[in-house]
Amino acid sequence: MEPPNPPPPPPTTTSTTHIVAVPYPGRGHINPMMNLCKLLISNNPNIVVTFVVTEEWLTIINSDSPKPNNKNIKFATIPNVIPSEEGRGKDFLNFLEAVVTKMEDPFEKLLDSLETAPNVIIHDSYLFWVIRVANKRNVPVASFWPMSASFFLVLKHYRRLEEHGHYPVNASEVGDKRVDYIPGNSSIRLQDFPLHDASLRSRRLLELALNNMPWMKKAQYLLFPSIYEIEPQAIDVLREEFSIPIYTIGPTIPYFSHNQIASLSTNQDVELDYINWLDNQPIGSVLYVSQGSFLTVSSEQIDEIANGLCESGVRFLWIMRGESSKWKDICGEKGFVLPWCDQLRVLMHSAIGGFWSHCGWNSTREGLFCGVPFLTSPIMMDQPLNSKYIVEDWKVGWRVEKKVKDDVLIRRDEIARLVRRFMDLGDDEVKEMRKRARELQQICQSAIASGGSSENNMKAFLGNILHGSKQ
Ligand SMILES: O=c1ccn([C@@H]2O[C@H](COP(=O)(O)OP(=O)(O)O[C@H]3O[C@H](CO)[C@@H](O)[C@H](O)[C@H]3O)[C@@H](O)[C@H]2O)c(=O)[nH]1
Numbered sequence: 396m397e398p399p400n401p402p403p404p405p406p407t408t409t410s411t412t413h414i415v416a417v418p419y420p421g422r423g424h425i426n427p428m429m430n431l432c433k434l435l436i437s438n439n440p441n442i443v444v445t446f447v448v449t450e451e452w453l454t455i456i457n458s459d460s461p462k463p464n465n466k467n468i469k470f471a472t473i474p475n476v477i478p479s480e481e482g483r484g485k486d487f488l489n490f491l492e493a494v495v496t497k498m499e500d501p502f503e504k505l506l507d508s509l510e511t512a513p514n515v516i517i518h519d520s521y522l523f524w525v526i527r528v529a530n531k532r533n534v535p536v537a538s539f540w541p542m543s544a545s546f547f548l549v550l551k552h553y554r555r556l557e558e559h560g561h562y563p564v565n566a567s568e569v570g571d572k573r574v575d576y577i578p579g580n581s582s583i584r585l586q587d588f589p590l591h592d593a594s595l596r597s598r599r600l601l602e603l604a605l606n607n608m609p610w611m612k613k614a615q616y617l618l619f620p621s622i623y624e625i626e627p628q629a630i631d632v633l634r635e636e637f638s639i640p641i642y643t644i645g646p647t648i649p650y651f652s653h654n655q656i657a658s659l660s661t662n663q664d665v666e667l668d669y670i671n672w673l674d675n676q677p678i679g680s681v682l683y684v685s686q687g688s689f690l691t692v693s694s695e696q697i698d699e700i701a702n703g704l705c706e707s708g709v710r711f712l713w714i715m716r717g718e719s720s721k722w723k724d725i726c727g728e729k730g731f732v733l734p735w736c737d738q739l740r741v742l743m744h745s746a747i748g749g750f751w752s753h754c755g756w757n758s759t760r761e762g763l764f765c766g767v768p769f770l771t772s773p774i775m776m777d778q779p780l781n782s783k784y785i786v787e788d789w790k791v792g793w794r795v796e797k798k799v800k801d802d803v804l805i806r807r808d809e810i811a812r813l814v815r816r817f818m819d820l821g822d823d824e825v826k827e828m829r830k831r832a833r834e835l836q837q838i839c840q841s842a843i844a845s846g847g848s849s850e851n852n853m854k855a856f857l858g859n860i861l862h863g864s865k866q
Pocket of ligand 1: 688738
């Protein structure tokens with residue numbers, strides 16, 4: 396059970412509360428922030444949100460299907476002062492540098508131009524400068540950390556690696572060496588820490604991530620798109636380390652829109668060819684493969700994965716941004732390749748039996764929520780640690796590659812063997828993992844049900860921002 400007990404639902408109010416929401420400009424951040432705003436509004440229709448994005452992101456969001464049509468959410472834009480979303484993954488450092496240095500001034504101008512001043516600002520914690528702006532204007536600010544609470548603690552206590560002589564390290568030399576001095580985390584392999592090598596790029600990226608940490612205590616609230624029951628130690632430690640309220644309000648995924656979809660008849664799904672394809676596959680037989688919204692692996696690795704999947708004989712649905720047409724016809728009827736899908740809807744489909752994931756925190760929560768076991772294939776930042784949580788702590792997945800190393804090709808025959816076994820419903824280890832995945836699914840669903848930890852936290856947060864209650 397989650398201590399301390401959250402308060403009763405807030406009293407209803409008729410006056411409007413204006414929230415300005417400022418997500419980090421990336422799909423993996425905009426989605427959960429938008430979901431949070433919709434959830435807040437569904438709890439209290441007197442909330443109106445101004446959702447701040449770049450002009451480019453407004454165009455992208457407007458082309459989403461389904462469109463984010465909520466009458467209480469208005470979009471406001473700042474100019475495209477950062478590099479384009481297209482190719483963001485190729486020069487991530489440059490992108491991040493621009494995000495932390497170029498958006499603050501236009502955001503201030505935008506705040507000045509709003510008809511109504513915000514009652515509260517909710518921002519992505521990576522945009523630490525929002526706290527500076529809000530503090531200056533005496534507006535309460537809720538910092539929304541888009542990754543796991545356990546990973547937050549890894550960054551908060553990263554200096555301990557230096558103190559123990561464990562930074563920087565060469566991943567290929569440390570083998571399976573583990574450390575157990577990060578609060579709220581069970582022991583971690585050194586190779587799973589983010590940005591632990593000595594390259595200039597990693598050092599700068601690390602610096603940018605660590606720079607956010609001292610700002611957090613200047614916010615009035617900390618929000619995590621997580622669930623208390625899946626990382627209770629981390630949340631308990633955070634509550635000891637911070638004096639401001641900390642709320643887990645996850646999974647913060649759009650299950651509310653999919654409840655309606657689940658009740659639609661299959662005829663209405665015909666327009667989505669991949670849902671139609673999934674409808675025709677046996678239950679639990681399809682492996683869903685995706686690397687999130689902007690990262691990718693080398694083209695040699697893609698070749699190996701494609702051939703490995705084909706050799707395995709397993710059915711798969713593969714999201715291949717940019718290159719999907721080249722691979723469209725691989726494996727005939729056993730494979731379906733496309734550039735983008737409604738991921739939660741796919742994961743909820745009964746034909747899906749596994750998720751080959753790069754372990755972005757959104758994908759991790761979506762997979763958990765749908766009770767789908769993982770094949771983990773992390774690329775960077777929090778992903779190797781999310782993979783650890785999946786494989787070691789929650790025991791709902793296997794690693795594709797045991798070691799995190801750059802430039803190591805995972806060969807097609809290895810992939811084929813692993814995938815075949817992972818999708819073998821008769822294998823005892825697989826059966827156990829699937830059972831565990833269903834248990835975690837139950838935990839996630841209970842958290843958002845009436846009286847569940849996330850729903851209580853959401854109400855407590857609302858009580859605070861609507862009435863300034865101190866619970
Ligand atoms: O075809 C697709 C592919 C992805 N998605 C969605 O896109 C989001 C992707 O988010 P995530 O899984 O977190 O991956 P990234 O986009 O890579 O996320 C970035 O942001 C996350 C949150 O900060 C971090 O955990 C990751 O490491 C970082 O790469 C998810 O909601 C997916 O449902 C789709 O809807 N359709």
